[in-house]
Amino acid sequence: MKTVYLAIGLLILHVSARCVTIPDLLSPDKKIRVHIEAGNGLSYAVSYEGQPLLTPSHIGLEISDLPVNWSVRGVSTRAVQANILSPVPEKRRQIPDHYNELTIRFRQPISLIFRVYDDGVAYRFVTHIKDSITVNQETAQFNFPQPHKMYYPEVVKRENVDSFHTSFEELYQLKPMDSLTAANLCFSPLLVAPANGPRVLITESDLEDYPGMFLTGTGGAALRGKFAPYPLQEGVTEGEFPQLIVTARAPFLASTNGTRAFPWRVLVIAATDKELPANDLVYRLAAPSRLQDVSWIKPGKGTDEWIIGINLFNVPFKTGVNTSTYKYYIDFAKRFGFNRIMMDAGWSDYKDLFKINPAINMDEIAAYAKAKGISLSMWTLAMTLDRQLEPALAQFNKWGVDFIMTDFMDRDDQKTVNFYHRIAAACARHQLMIMFHGAFKPAGFNRTWPNAVTREGVLGSEYNIWSNKVTPEHDLLLPFIRMVSGPMDYEPGIMDNATEKTFRPIGDKVMSMGTRCHQGAMFVVYDSPIQLFSGNPSQGLLEPAYMELLGSIPTVWDTTVIADARLGDYIVTARKSGTDWYIGAMTDWSPRTLEIPLHFLEPGSYTLTRCGDGVNADRYPSDYRIDTLTVNRDSTLTIRMAPGGGYLARLQKR
Known part of the structure; x- marks a missing residue:
């Protein structure tokens, strides 16, 4: 549901006009200003409270058989105050959608739309061509x-494929912009962090029937968008998990409908670090839901056995990808309030979903x-x-499956982007939720397809298997950068915890x-309407109080408050579900x-159940303590965290 109040102003410019002044566009709070120039070229500049954020930056769209002509035919503006009701609220249920918009119609059959919000700027091209x-x-x-x-x-280039093949899982590097050249290919979102002034996160939204945007450097104070050309020919890789790779690309980006809107180019602008993790501008810009009925979409928590290699203990059966193991996982999920289990790679032949592992009934x-x-x-x-799409989805329905993962796309050219939409639509017809791994960032896809509840595109827990990349510092960058573009499947909950030394x-x-509480806190800090617990259930059964607290945490929220945060250093997130806060x-x-003052609470008292780093967590990171106390909105919470530490609490209304 979306309620809209519009204030519309229209300025018609005569076709004979040779020079047109386009009015500056201001954010509702008048802090952000966008200045646009059109004519021989097309550019825009952005300032915040009078401080330049972007100097004149050229934009454009080159279409075959359409001469470039940025002469302006007309300009219209409108002010919008709307409210979006999110059916799968990873940050908040009610999303205010307030912005000022300017549309420029050119003499050629193209329009350019700019929107300015209090927290960012976005623009997109729209074409009006019949063919x-x-x-x-x-x-x-x-x-x-x-x-x-x-x-x-x-992007780290792989052997024997071009640089547009990537799983979108890399560490964030921190360098001056002029250290990057055209040879450095980066994927979004990325974050520009001036020494003074607002942070600027660059990404995109409403990506459909078009390649995703990469960014390259210039050796100076500028970045340039770069896009994967259309794949003309494809081959298949060898190995355990075969996937399609591009062996020849076309000299163009996309072949598409002539009447359409192109993806939004998005600048999220944050005056302080704590404004970034709860920002939902990308969601607001995305196309509305294409599903009429969303009642069957059931977010929640599940288990995943792949990361720990199904290395269970204290069990009377031989563990592995077999019936007994999965029944054990089902019992574990039931015991601690989870609502599903994942049957990860190995339950069937990778190349044939109907060739079931003989150890599984x-x-x-x-x-x-x-x-x-x-x-x-x-x-x-x-x-x-x-x-095997349709018969496979029908079989999943027969088994009572309500959620699937698909993996190893590792591209975002036009053909691959269309794959995402086609798969999400098919899953919706079968009332199945879907998660993409080996995937680019959501870019608002989760608004258009609410059954696409989460996706990877993040360097998460699995990297602990083979690398030392997943550090607490990395964990503390994700909420401020990757998470701004949409929910992410990090798969927290590992129960064997280590110091940097061990x-x-x-x-x-x-x-x-990092500590056990660092892992537990991720279930609140990280957006993901389906959270997958990657820890060892056998260990969890030995610690029921901890698992019961973890099991109580929702995965969708009425509202989100970032109580305190500093990019890459720490974060304190408070979320409300019903009458309880976490x-x-x-x-x-x-x-x-x-x-942390608890002034965000409603009046009344709360029972706070907290799980904090133990006194020895600096040396033995699995050390934690669970206790309870009574608090209210006038209370101040003292949160003590060990190196790589964390804190997790549930506040129940008394």
């Missing part, structure tokens, strides 16, 4: 007054799960799912850097004590 078109190139420049430092994830597992009130979730290989990447005995806090390798 299909070929987009040869898009110009998207981001020119800054000086080469600020920036946090960016750079799917009918028995499905019946057992149904009797316990636990849903099943299934992993699939993208190539296989696409080939950590080792060991398959089948996977540990995480607090998650995380720190980097620096120990911290934070004083």
Whole structure:
């Protein structure tokens, strides 16, 4: 549901006019100003409270057989005060959508729309051409007054494929902008962090039938958009998880409908660090939901066995990808309030979803799960799912599966982007939720397809198996950068916790850097309407109080408050569900004590159940303490965190 109040002003410019002055566009609070120039070229500049954020930056769209002509025919403006009701609220249920908009109609059949919000700027092209078109190139420049430092994830080129193949899972590097050249290909979102002035996060929204935007450097104070050309020919990789790769690309970006809107180019503007994690501008810009009925979408928590290698203990059966193991996971989920389990890679042949692992009796597992009130979730290989799509989804329905994952796309060219929409639509027809792994950022996809509840595109827990990349510092960048573009499947909850000194990447005995409470806090801090617990259930059964607290945490929220935060250092997130509040806090390798006023609470008293770092968590990070106290909105919460530490609390209205 969306209620809209419009104030519209229209300025008609005579066709004979040779020089047109386009009015500046201001944010509702008048802090952000956008200045646009059109004529021989097309550019825009952005300022915040009079301070230049972007200097004149060229933009454009090159379409075959359409001469470039940015002469203006007309300009219209409107002010919008709307409210979006999110059916799957990863941050908040009611989303205010207030902005000022300017639309420029050019003499050629193209329009340009700018929107300015109190927290950002976005623009998009719209074409009005009857026939299909070929987009040869898009110009998207981001020119800054000086080469600020920036946090960016750079593509690491793989052997035997071009640089547009990536799983979108890299660490964030912090370097001055002028250290990047055209040879550095980065994927969005990335964050420009001036020494003084607002943070500027660059990303996109409403990506459909078009390639995603990468960014390159220029050796100066500017970034340039770069897009994967259309794939003309594809091959298939060898190995355990085969996937499609591009062997030849076209000299154009996309062949598409001539009457359409193109993706939004988005600048999220945050005066303070704490404004970033709860920002939902990308969601607001996305196309509205295409689903009439969303009652069957059931967010919640599940288990995943893949990261720990199903290395269970204290069980009377041989563990592995087999019926007994999955029944054990079902019992565990039921015991601690989870509503599903994931059957990850190995339940079937990767290349044939109907060739079931002989150690698995799917009918028995499905019946057992149904009797316990636990849903099943299934992993699939993208190539296989696409080939067997309709019969596979029908079979999932018969088994009582309500959520699937598909994996190993590792691209965002036009053909791959269209795959996402096609798969989400098919899953919706079968009332299945979907998660994409080996995936680019959501870019608002979760608004258009609410059944696409989360996705990867994040360097998360699985990297603990084979690397030392997943540090508390990395964990404390994700809420401020990657999470701004949409929910992310990090898969927290590892229960073997290590210091920086004692950590080792060991398959089948996977540990995480930082404390147990650092892992637990992620269930509150990180947006994901389906959270997958990646810890070892056998360990969890030995710690029922901890698991019961973890099991109580919702995955969708009425509202979100960032109580305190500093980019890359720490965060304190408070979220409300019903009458209860939950607090998650995380720190980097620096120990911290934070004083958090609870003024966001409603009047009345609350029972606070807290899980904090134990007194020895600096040396033994699995050390924690759970206790309770009574608080109200006049209370101040003292949060003490060990190096790499965390804090988790539930506040129940008395």
